[in-house]
Amino acid sequence: MKALIVGEYRNGETLECTYELIAFAKKLGAETAMFMVGGQDDPPKYDGKLYMADSAKYGEVNPDVHTKLLLDVAHQENPDYVILSHSSYGWDLAPRISFDLKAGQVSEVVDIDDGSFVLPAFNGKLHRKVTSKTGITVVTVQSGSLNMTEQPSGTPEMTLVGGEDIETGMEFTGYEEVESAGADLTKADVIVSAGRGIGKQDNISVIQELADAIGGELAATRPVVDAGWTDHSRQVGTSGQTVSPKLYVACGISGAIQHLAGMKKSEFIVAINTDIDAPIGEVADVFVVADIKQFAPALSAKLKRA
Amino acid sequence: MEILVCVKQVPDMESKFNIDTSGTWYDETDLAYRMNEYDEFAVEQAVLVKEKLRGDTSVADTSVTVLSIGPERVKDVIKKALSMGCDRGVHIKDEQYQARDPMENASIIASFAKDKGFDLIFTGLQSQDRGSAQTGIIVARVLEMRCVTTVVGFELENDVITAKRELDGGLKAGFRTRTPAVITCQMGLNKPRYPTLPNIIKAKKKELTTIEADTMATAERMVETDALFHPEKKGAGLVLEGEINDQADKLISILREKTGVIK
Numbered sequence A: 001m002k003a004l005i006v007g008e009y010r011n012g013e014t015l016e017c018t019y020e021l022i023a024f025a026k027k028l029g030a031e032t033a034m035f036m037v038g039g040q041d042d043p044p045k046y047d048g049k050l051y052m053a054d055s056a057k058y059g060e061v062n063p064d065v066h067t068k069l070l071l072d073v074a075h076q077e078n079p080d081y082v083i084l085s086h087s088s089y090g091w092d093l094a095p096r097i098s099f100d101l102k103a104g105q106v107s108e109v110v111d112i113d114d115g116s117f118v119l120p121a122f123n124g125k126l127h128r129k130v131t132s133k134t135g136i137t138v139v140t141v142q143s144g145s146l147n148m149t150e151q152p153s154g155t156p157e158m159t160l161v162g163g164e165d166i167e168t169g170m171e172f173t174g175y176e177e178v179e180s181a182g183a184d185l186t187k188a189d190v191i192v193s194a195g196r197g198i199g200k201q202d203n204i205s206v207i208q209e210l211a212d213a214i215g216g217e218l219a220a221t222r223p224v225v226d227a228g229w230t231d232h233s234r235q236v237g238t239s240g241q242t243v244s245p246k247l248y249v250a251c252g253i254s255g256a257i258q259h260l261a262g263m264k265k266s267e268f269i270v271a272i273n274t275d276i277d278a279p280i281g282e283v284a285d286v287f288v289v290a291d292i293k294q295f296a297p298a299l300s301a302k303l304k305r306a
Numbered sequence B: 001m002e003i004l005v006c007v008k009q010v011p012d013m014e015s016k017f018n019i020d021t022s023g024t025w026y027d028e029t030d031l032a033y034r035m036n037e038y039d040e041f042a043v044e045q046a047v048l049v050k051e052k053l054r055g056d057t058s059v060a061d062t063s064v065t066v067l068s069i070g071p072e073r074v075k076d077v078i079k080k081a082l083s084m085g086c087d088r089g090v091h092i093k094d095e096q097y098q099a100r101d102p103m104e105n106a107s108i109i110a111s112f113a114k115d116k117g118f119d120l121i122f123t124g125l126q127s128q129d130r131g132s133a134q135t136g137i138i139v140a141r142v143l144e145m146r147c148v149t150t151v152v153g154f155e156l157e158n159d160v161i162t163a164k165r166e167l168d169g170g171l172k173a174g175f176r177t178r179t180p181a182v183i184t185c186q187m188g189l190n191k192p193r194y195p196t197l198p199n200i201i202k203a204k205k206k207e208l209t210t211i212e213a214d215t216m217a218t219a220e221r222m223v224e225t226d227a228l229f230h231p232e233k234k235g236a237g238l239v240l241e242g243e244i245n246d247q248a249d250k251l252i253s254i255l256r257e258k259t260g261v262i263k
């Protein structure tokens, strides 16, 4: 069995998820080769064959160009699996190549079960087990779902690919960094975080009051930030900040994978939610089944009295 | 300009899900359904483009078609999109919706769209039920259109698209491309409007056509669902139920005991 791993490179560095993919391929029991559009002077730590295209020439994120380069290598290697990370880079590239390879694609894999793949469904409330029926299967792997035990090591046997110009109908015009001004949640000991379950913007004050009563910082989920109920600097998750306070209080937060990735390393997690099946329960030390609009004021009052 | 928006109907994610006897789907009895959250941004963006081009005499009339695949009930989300400002609806009636994989759905959309000359196709980044994030991209591949995914910023000037694609950790990448293109929409792209009562009434008079999925060219199924199940609750914590004041008292004593943050 053979797997072609697609490494990731951004702002001049190999991304950590590349190493998770190596571990994933190992768990599948596959021999591996790797493809990457990156920097040849600074290849990933990897013992195996690496097909390297130059990101200085082809750009780090141009989908048309990367599709063409990757397809050429896939045709040459003829793998059983092409493995990408379920990242913005991977979920963009994977369907483009699976279409051409006539490959079934399984997305956001969190586990392998006897030749089948386990994927989250319904915002993480359920799981789905699927089997691909095609000769080649394209897989995107959810970051953080595997316990990485080994430190990355090794020196690849590098083959440079590409060289010719590749036509693209898409022009990359540059990166835009997040504004870093605002709250720095990474230093807070206590974070009280508001999700869409708080109902409306006015209720932010109820959550802020609870944060004040415990002596913590206010944070929020993405929909709360997108709706303009609080600022982006308070967003926790894959497209916000990653935090690990002593106490994280999740108020009306479902616990989507992208939110969990930003807070599951907190030392102690309290969830307050009306839905006992909400996936936040998977990481919560205490799960309070209650309406946050009633529970938060009651808790604040008691803490202030204490 | 011709615009297509693809929307999916999904169950309310706060529902209690029970797995049905097939073991690969859930019991649909009494569930509430909604428009897939990501698709609301797609509908809004299509309507924004139409509103911007209205009055621009250099372009022919802009028309927005909204399409959804699924059983009879998915007409509700088509009607919602019509009341948000789409012009006509297409319901692709499909009784195999529980088993379809993204390649099949994309092939159905593409076989509808192929001879209609759409300049822009908007879809959600992914659906909340399956979350594959594949369908829009495959539609673009089949129709040989350009495709920008995970879009959080969109401008159109003549046929030039300036789009912001979200990468990880909040980093964004700017792209310039041209129509015809498929755009997959991420949360926060815009602020989806709520349909007003007059617009809901107006929407009732808009055209809504039904096509049977069986009559359309469809790709072969490549990925099969073996099982749908509740994940095992790993390190499941303590659950506090009951009266609010009791819950609060218990929580405070646990926090005192287990964390150093409350005196």
Ligand SMILES: Cc1cc2nc3c(=O)[nH]c(=O)nc-3n(C[C@H](O)[C@H](O)[C@H](O)COP(=O)(O)OP(=O)(O)OC[C@H]3O[C@@H](n4cnc5c(N)ncnc54)[C@H](O)[C@@H]3O)c2cc1C
Binding pocket: A123, A194, A195, A196, A197, A198, A220, A221, A222, A223, A224, A235, A236, A237, A238, A239, A240, A241, A251, A252, A253, A254, A255, A256, A257, A258, A259, A262, A272, A273, A274, A275, A278, A290, A291, A292, A293, B014, B125
């Ligand atoms: C590429 C990408 C990046 C993302 N990045 C992030 C990110 O950085 N951060 C992030 O948070 N999300 C992110 N998301 C979005 C994420 O997938 C979820 O949509 C989001 O986290 C859900 O936010 P929520 O829990 O507030 O809302 P919902 O999922 O709507 O959950 C609301 C919860 O409140 C509960 N509730 C309802 N009423 C009450 C009540 N009265 N009392 C108590 N509980 C109640 C419900 O049971 C439910 O569990 C990202 C998504 C994508 C695709």
